[in-house]
Amino acid sequence: MAKRSTPKKQQANSQTSRRFKSFQNRARKRLANTAKISTCPQCKESKLSHTACQGCGYYKGRKALDMEKQIDKITKVKA
């Protein structure tokens, strides 16, 4: 463990929150660059780019996902 000198004065709450906010903003920017979000031309919903829309199942003007089948898969529970 690294040795540190004892703090001479108590740090103000604003200073602590400022440091935390800068960390938060950096993390937010990094996350914003990782996920590319675009709008679906069919239903105008936001979706991940280069993937089929989760709302209507369309990708590049044609139906890529059968949404009714997927709902059946999720709701079916085997006893």
Ligand SMILES: [Zn+2]
């Ligand atoms: Zn859509």
